Amino acid sequence: MTLHLYNTATRRKEPFEPLQPGKVGMYVCGPTVYDYAHIGNARPVVVFDVLYRLLRRAYDEVTYVRNITDVEDKINAAARARGISIAEVTESTTRAYHEDMAALGALPPDEEPRATQHIAHMIAMIRRLIEGGHAYEAEGHVLFHVPSMADYGRLSGRNRDEQIAGARVDVAPYKRDPADFVLWKPSDADTPGWTSPWGRGRPGWHIECSAMAKAKLGVTFDIHGGGRDLIFPHHENEVAQSVCANGAPFARYWVHNGFLTVNGEKMSKSLGNFRTVRDVLVQAPGEAVRLMLLSTHYRQPLDWTDDGLQQARATMDRLYGALRHVWDASLRDAPSPSPELLAALEDDLNTPLALSVLHQEAARAHKVESEEEMRAVKSALLGAGELLGILSQDPAQWFRWQPAGAEVDEAEIMRMIEERNDAKKARDYAAADQIREALKAQGILLEDRPGGVTEWRRAG
RNA sequence: GGCCAGGUGGCGGAGUGGCGACGCAGCGGACUGCAAAUCCGCGUACACGAGUUCGAUUCUCGUCCUGGCCUCCA
Numbered sequence: 001m002t003l004h005l006y007n008t009a010t011r012r013k014e015p016f017e018p019l020q021p022g023k024v025g026m027y028v029c030g031p032t033v034y035d036y037a038h039i040g041n042a043r044p045v046v047v048f049d050v051l052y053r054l055l056r057r058a059y060d061e062v063t064y065v066r067n068i069t070d071v072e073d074k075i076n077a078a079a080r081a082r083g084i085s086i087a088e089v090t091e092s093t094t095r096a097y098h099e100d101m102a103a104l105g106a107l108p109p110d111e112e113p114r115a116t117q118h119i120a121h122m123i124a125m126i127r128r129l130i131e132g133g134h135a136y137e138a139e140g141h142v143l144f145h146v147p148s149m150a151d152y153g154r155l156s157g158r159n160r161d162e163q164i165a166g167a168r169v170d171v172a173p174y175k176r177d178p179a180d181f182v183l184w185k186p187s188d189a190d191t192p193g194w195t196s197p198w199g200r201g202r203p204g205w206h207i208e209c210s211a212m213a214k215a216k217l218g219v220t221f222d223i224h225g226g227g228r229d230l231i232f233p234h235h236e237n238e239v240a241q242s243v244c245a246n247g248a249p250f251a252r253y254w255v256h257n258g259f260l261t262v263n264g265e266k267m268s269k270s271l272g273n274f275r276t277v278r279d280v281l282v283q284a285p286g287e288a289v290r291l292m293l294l295s296t297h298y299r300q301p302l303d304w305t306d307d308g309l310q311q312a313r314a315t316m317d318r319l320y321g322a323l324r325h326v327w328d329a330s331l332r333d334a335p336s337p338s339p340e341l342l343a344a345l346e347d348d349l350n351t352p353l354a355l356s357v358l359h360q361e362a363a364r365a366h367k368v369e370s371e372e373e374m375r376a377v378k379s380a381l382l383g384a385g386e387l388l389g390i391l392s393q394d395p396a397q398w399f400r401w402q403p404a405g406a407e408v409d410e411a412e413i414m415r416m417i418e419e420r421n422d423a424k425k426a427r428d429y430a431a432a433d434q435i436r437e438a439l440k441a442q443g444i445l446l447e448d449r450p451g452g453v454t455e456w457r458r459a460g
Numbered sequence: 461g462g463c464c465a466g467g468u469g470g471c472g473g474a475g476u477g478g479c480g481a482c483g484c485a486g487c488g489g490a491c492u493g494c495a496a497a498u499c500c501g502c503g504u505a506c507a508c509g510a511g512u513u514c515g516a517u518u519c520u521c522g523u524c525c526u527g528g529c530c531u532c533c534a
Contacts, residue, residue, distance in 0.1 A: 029534070037534095044534050072532075158463065158530080182532080205532035227534030228465075234532070258465075259528055266527075295483085296473070301466060301527060311472065311484055318483085321497070344474095352474050356482035366498055429493055436495075447496050455497090 003058065003346045005223075006299060008231065008254035009155055013348055016253065018222050023061045025221035026052065027213045027251065029230060030112070032069040033093035034078040036276040037100050039289075039304055040227075040260045040267055046290055046389070047257045047298040047349070048225045049106040053387050054345055065216045066109040067209060068094055070116050071202055076191060086192060100277040103286040104293075105389035113212040115203070119194045121211040122203045125245045126183045126196075134244040138174035140186035140199050146179040149240050155254060156232035181237055183207050206237035213251075214242065224251030228258055228299075257298045264303055280309065285401045287390045288313035294351040294388060315355075316390065316398070317457075322362035323381050324395035329374035335382030345387060358384050399457035413444060417454050420446075 003016040018024045028048045031041055048064075055062045070090040079086045098108070115122075126142055129135035134148045146152050153159055182204035187193030193200040203211075213221065219242070226235065235254065242250040259266075262273040280289050283306070292312035296302040338361065344353040361384065365377045385391025402408065416435050423431040436446050443459045 031534085032532090041534055069532095074532090156464085156529085208532095229529065229534060231464085232529060237532090257534075260534080261527065264526080266533095268533090299465090300473090303472095303527095305472090307484095308472065315483065325498090350474075352472095352482080356474070359482060363499090424493080427493080433494070445496065448492075449497085457496095 003054065004348050005253050005255055006348050008256050009251075011157075014253070016222075018059065019220060019252065022059055024055050024059045024223070025063045025065070025217040026055070026223040026225065027065045027067075027209070027217055027221065028109075028224070029209060029226040029234070030066040030068050031093075031097055032072045032074060033090045033097060034072065034075040035093065036278055037097050038267060039262075039275045039277060039280060039293075042100070042104055042277050042289070043260050043293050043298075043302065044225065044227050044257045045101050045106050046104055046293045048255075049389055050294065050345070050351065050387065051223075051225070051255070051349060052107060052109075053389065054349070057387065063111065063217060064109040065111040065113065065213065067212045068097075068112055068114045069205070069208060070094070070114050071192060071208070072205065096278075100281070103281055104277065104290050105286060105392060107389075111216045113216055115208040115212070118208070118212050118215055119203065121215050122207050123184075123194075123196050125207060125211050125214070125241065126203075128245045129183065129241065132244060134240075135183055136176065137198050138176075140201065141172075141174060141182055142184040142198055143175060143180040144183050144237065144240060144244075145176060146181070146240070147177050149244055151243075152179075152240050153236065155239055156236045158232060158236075181206065181233065183241070206234055207241055209234070210238045210241040210245070210250075213238075214246065219246040219248040219250070221251060223253045223255055225255045225257070228256040231256060258296075258301045260302045260304055262304045267304075275304065282403050284309050284313045285316070285398070287392070287398075288316050290389060291316055291355075295355060297352055298349055319358060319362055319381070319391060320395045320398045322365035323378070323385075323391055324399075325365045326368060326374045326378040326381070327395055329371065329378045331375060331379055331382075333379070335379050335386055337383035337387050338380045341380070341384050341387070351388065354384070354388065358388075399455070402458055408442060408444065413439065413456055417446065417456065421452070421454060 004013050005016050006013045026048070028044060031037060045066075048066075052062065052064045068090075075086055075089055079089045082089065102108075126135060129144065130137070130142065133145075135142055135144050184196060184198055184201050184203055184207075186199055186201040191202065193202050213224070224235070224238075231254075239250050261267065262275060265271055265273060267273055267275065277289070288309065289312070292304070292309050293302070295308075295312060295315070338357060341354050341357040341361075344350045344357055347353070358381070361377060361380050364373075365381065368374045368377055381391060400410075416439060420432045420435040423429070423435065439446060439456070440459070444456050445459050447455045447457070449455060
């Protein structure tokens with residue numbers, strides 16, 4: 001089985017073959033750093049992190065590029081609103097973003113280009129578009145001329161009539177065509193700007209990704225990812241800019257994750273259902289959040305609920321329980337996922353199916369009869385965990401996770417467990433049960449193991 | 461209005477032209493002082509209406525519903 005990916009460009013699942021054997025380049029649209037990342041931002045990060053892990057397993061050289069958009073009007077607005085500098089906004093937000101994504105178990109990308117450091121690339125690209133007759137200057141703006149590209153609309157499946165028919169955009173008077181979009185726009189004295197052949201200004205959003213992808217991966221590369229909502233106009237425009245400026249194909253496989261809703265509705269601040277990654281990390285450990293994002297296939301819509309998060313946490317409890325059971329086995333070789341699990345992931349990242357395989361392996365873990373079997377199951381569990389980005393910690397540590405601000409005194413718990421065990425030995429079960437109930441009230445559950453050992457864990 | 465996705469059991473969620481994954485919850489049993497964890501067993505579904513077919517949840521058409529995009533929101 002080889003990796004198959006659903007390619008938005010062809011609307012089909014296709015076998016993946018890199019442009020150059022053994023070498024893969026992947027670009028995923030990263031955040032605009034003006035506010036904390038929300039769970040909708042986290043979905044593509046986690047999805048493409050799994051793809052990244054899978055690719056790294058199969059190919060010698062994988063270059064994963066995820067940009068940071070640090071020039072954007074919303075950043076300027078945030079800086080003004082908070083009374084701090086633009087640099088402070090982008091730096092602190094980027095730092096928080098890194099923390100949040102690490103908490104979700106996402107590996108850092110190989111390259112994380114920042115828009116502000118690629119202005120020259122953007123200017124060069126815009127120049128070539130003008131020279132090629134694909135862009136024009138008007139009133140300090142530079143616009144991409146959509147009719148100059150015959151294929152425009154192919155990725156999103158929109159023809160020109162459809163675009164114009166339902167258009168709700170105000171058409172700026174300087175546009176030659178209503179569909180033309182901005183490559184460069186002028187900045188006033190209070191707005192960040194760079195010197196360009198068209199005066200002091202700043203880039204449009206779409207050109208940033210075209211320029212950074214080219215700078216890091218070359219004109220044609222393998223995979224471009226992002227949320228489905230970016231297909232139009234962002235990705236369509238990237239294709240137009242890159243193909244017209246480079247005279248070469250752009251991304252070969254377009255991979256898009258489905259939209260995330262919260263309680264069935266689009267997440268928005270006005271609806272009051274806005275969840276940042278930080279918010280949910282207080283409710284559950286990072287791996288539970290990650291599992292929640294992976295328990296639905298990436299192309300399906302995902303509805304975020306508190307109940308779903310608790311269920312994801314319960315699933316992680318189950319998996320860690322299985323891992324704990326085989327934890328003492330010493331591995332001779334590196335952890336290795338089972339062929340079934342690998343096959344599920346290679347089939348267009350079927351993470352829900354992969355999880356069902358993992359559940360089977362968890363059941364096996366509780367039934368092992370030999371040291372050899374223990375090793376095999378541990379290896380499969382950890383191997384699966386490496387690919388999915390879960391099961392990365394000691395089970396004991398997992399079961400003791402506590403939400404921030406709810407620290408319990410571990411020494412006190414141990415003391416109470418001892419006290420209960422003494423009561424049990426004295427056959428004073430009423431006293432023993434009372435202690436257990438007292439702990440339960442604090443969210444601590446006890447599990448008596450054979451041999452008189454009592455373990456504790458946090459309640460979900 | 462145009463375009464694009466999706467509608468599977470109490471819940472989450474795969475998949476398939478014919479033998480009803482997997483998980484959670486529920487029920488029964490084993491284990492346990494009692495629990496928890498674990499193990500064994502059980503039940504319920506494929507939005508609606510046509511069509512194609514020996515046979516459709518799976519293919520086609522239509523209807524309804526939900527979500528997204530068309531506004532530099534992943």
